[in-house]
Amino acid sequence: IIREVExxxxxxxxxxxxxxxxxxxxxxTAMKVYEIRNGEIxxxxxxxxxxxxxxxxxxxxxxxxxxxxxxxxxNCGKGQPMQTKRMSNGGxxxxxxxxxxxV
Amino acid sequence: MIPLSELEKAVLEGLAYLKAQEDVEEGEVxxxxxxxxxxxxxxxxxxxCNGVEEPKSVENYGVGVQAVFKADGEKLRRIGFGxxxxxxxxxxxxxxxxxxxxxxxADPEFYTLARPTAEQRKxxxxxxxxxxxxxxxxxxxxxxxxxxxxxxxxxxxxxLGNLVERxxxxxxxxxxxxxxxxxxxxxxxVASYAMPEVQTDESAAIMSFITSMVEREGSKGSGYEATxxxxxxxxxxxxxxxxAAIATIGGVRLPSGDYRVVFGRQATMEIMHYxxxxxxxxGMFYAVGSPFMGQMGQQVASAKFNIHDxxxxxxxxxxxxITCEGLPTGRTELIKDGKLVGLLSNHYETQxxxxxxxxxEKLGVDPKANAxxxxxxxxxxxxxxxxxxxxxxxxxxxxxxxxxxxVESTESMCRLVGDxxxxxxxxxxxxxxxxxxxxFTGTVVGDxxxxxxxxxxxxxxxNTLRINENIxxxxxxxxxxxxxxxxxxxxxxxxxxxxxxxxxxKVRLDSIGEYMETL
Numbered sequence: 363i364i365r366e367v368e369x370x371x372x373x374x375x376x377x378x379x380x381x382x383x384x385x386x387x388x389x390x391t392a393m394k395v396y397e398i399r400n401g402e403i404x405x406x407x408x409x410x411x412x413x414x415x416x417x418x419x420x421x422x423x424x425x426x427x428x429x430x431x432x433x434x435x436x437n438c439g440k441g442q443p444m445q446t447k448r449m450s451n452g453g454x455x456x457x458x459x460x461x462x463x464x465v
Numbered sequence: 466m467i468p469l470s471e472l473e474k475a476v477l478e479g480l481a482y483l484k485a486q487e488d489v490e491e492g493e494v495x496x497x498x499x500x501x502x503x504x505x506x507x508x509x510x511x512x513x514c515n516g517v518e519e520p521k522s523v524e525n526y527g528v529g530v531q532a533v534f535k536a537d538g539e540k541l542r543r544i545g546f547g548x549x550x551x552x553x554x555x556x557x558x559x560x561x562x563x564x565x566x567x568x569x570x571a572d573p574e575f576y577t578l579a580r581p582t583a584e585q586r587k588x589x590x591x592x593x594x595x596x597x598x599x600x601x602x603x604x605x606x607x608x609x610x611x612x613x614x615x616x617x618x619x620x621x622x623x624x625l626g627n628l629v630e631r632x633x634x635x636x637x638x639x640x641x642x643x644x645x646x647x648x649x650x651x652x653x654x655v656a657s658y659a660m661p662e663v664q665t666d667e668s669a670a671i672m673s674f675i676t677s678m679v680e681r682e683g684s685k686g687s688g689y690e691a692t693x694x695x696x697x698x699x700x701x702x703x704x705x706x707x708x709a710a711i712a713t714i715g716g717v718r719l720p721s722g723d724y725r726v727v728f729g730r731q732a733t734m735e736i737m738h739y740x741x742x743x744x745x746x747x748g749m750f751y752a753v754g755s756p757f758m759g760q761m762g763q764q765v766a767s768a769k770f771n772i773h774d775x776x777x778x779x780x781x782x783x784x785x786x787i788t789c790e791g792l793p794t795g796r797t798e799l800i801k802d803g804k805l806v807g808l809l810s811n812h813y814e815t816q817x818x819x820x821x822x823x824x825x826e827k828l829g830v831d832p833k834a835n836a837x838x839x840x841x842x843x844x845x846x847x848x849x850x851x852x853x854x855x856x857x858x859x860x861x862x863x864x865x866x867x868x869x870x871x872v873e874s875t876e877s878m879c880r881l882v883g884d885x886x887x888x889x890x891x892x893x894x895x896x897x898x899x900x901x902x903x904x905f906t907g908t909v910v911g912d913x914x915x916x917x918x919x920x921x922x923x924x925x926x927x928n929t930l931r932i933n934e935n936i937x938x939x940x941x942x943x944x945x946x947x948x949x950x951x952x953x954x955x956x957x958x959x960x961x962x963x964x965x966x967x968x969x970x971k972v973r974l975d976s977i978g979e980y981m982e983t984l
Contacts, residue, residue, distance in 0.1 A: 380893045382908045387977035391897040409898035
């Protein structure tokens with residue numbers, strides 16, 4: 363997935379998400395952002411992430427990994443008072459197009 | 466709910482039990498009883514509904530014990546916490562102490578449990594007893610008051626009436642009134658070796674948060690109300706939400722860009738709660754996580770920006786008589802005329818920062834010479850937005866957050882801005898690169914308008930703009946704050962922000978979700 367990218371970014375490790383009310387847009391930040399040049403991982407950046415309209419992001423997915431993985435999260439974050447149903451979410455490595463965000 | 470006298474008796478007996486334990490150097494017994502009563506409101510003009518759903522309630526009570534265990538041979542001095550649900554007898558205290566003993570750890574940064582400060586308690590007997598003894602019928606009544614307030618607005622609205630052939634057809638517009646009326650009831654008692662006289666506190670509040678829609682037009686509005694008195698609770702939340710839903714019919718979309726902005730009350734509250742206040746605590750400074758690191762006494766915002774916490778303000782919704790550490794509540798100045806002057810704190814974090822060898826580097830001034838800036842007035846056991854929890858240790862939590870300003874009215878705020886945007890309600894507002902970086906984002910979801918020539922003009926279509934900014938830019942760009950602050954509820958939290966409107970010189974907004982209009 364990375365080898366096929368001439369110029370791009372590898373965005374790794376969930377940090378903080380922000381979604382629009384009907385999930386039509388999102389901005390998420392990552393623990394690490396690496397530049398990809400000519401199919402190789404290069405310089406690492408901090409405080410980065412990506413932003414996209416949801417439809418555009420998913421319509422532009424052009425590679426999916428076979429490395430699906432789930433991560434446990436302590437609650438679903440819904441309700442007042444807060445509900446604490448144990449959950450998980452996750453996915454595979456996925457390649458698409460989005461706007462890179464930074465400081 | 467369990468009477469206060471029983472909580473007081475439980476603490477007295479519990480403390481006597483602790484004092485009889487040889488291995489306990491110092492201890493504290495905290496007992497609480499909480500009630501949350503909820504009436505969900507769900508009115509839909511085009512779908513069968515109940516209007517006011519069946520009332521629900523949750524009650525809990527129990528005991529929490531903090532104990533310091535003596536050093537014994539190879540075992541270091543340790544501090545532990547344990548709790549027991551639904552049993553405040555001596556047996557409950559025994560069980561809680563056993564858990565504290567089993568989980569106790571040696572904490573080199575722990576010195577003592579809470580000690581009296583030089584301050585005196587200001588608030589006693591400040592609650593409305595009718596709210597503590599409320600009946601289901603009163604709660605249902607309050608719910609219908611809110612729903613009917615919204616429906617009266619819809620029925621008498623000329624702009625809404627013009628959208629249908631005749632009044633009987635109003636329901637076809639898809640009118641929605643949704644939200645809840647929540648009553649929060651809290652009682653607590655606490656005593657410790659250092660403060661052996663049992664202290665008690667009780668408080669209650671009624672709150673309502675409403676979203677209203679004219680679904681066929683895709684417009685939405687919000688309303689909210691919070692009060693401490695049953696006779697002070699009106700239909701304001703319902704009326705306000707319905708009026709805002711009607712006012713935002715026919716919203717426009719704006720392009721991405723930098724705009725002059727008036728943040729409405731909910732938007733101001735959300736930015737304070739999620740982005741500013743978490744960075745104004747001793748705990749966050751100790752952890753080197755605040756966006757204001759090293760800046761105590763320095764300018765961190767426009768001179769027009771002021772924020773303070775006041776847990777002892779009479780008549781305000783978040784007020785308490787004492788903290789959950791048994792210390793008096795009071796006023797803590799946080800940012801004054803744009804300068805960082807104080808921090809919220811509890812006893813543990815105050816002691817920790819005072820003793821921190823890197824304290825001066827973290828604060829920017831010598832903590833010991835500036836200890837008056839972080840007196841422990843904020844040590845509450847709030848969690849999950851409802852009650853003072855016996856099964857939690859004291860954290861650092863705001864109570865009433867106030868932002869005094871000078872601008873007289875919304876009209877004056879708009880004149881200050883000239884051309885820009887009024888942002889009424891935002892959502893999912895988070896510090897996306899961590900609190901310290903200061904970057905934050907959130908979407909504009911309703912109650913928003915274009916400001917043109919100093920006046921509110923067309924409504925903004927909901928969910929078409931995303932804020933992408935840094936809090937330092939926003940705070941330094943404040944050009945005006947309104948005089949009036951209104952109690953504004955924070956989702957799943959216990960503090961009340963008396964939120965004003967706040968005008969900012971420049972805010973970066975990005976257009977989002979344009980494809981939704983083609984669906």
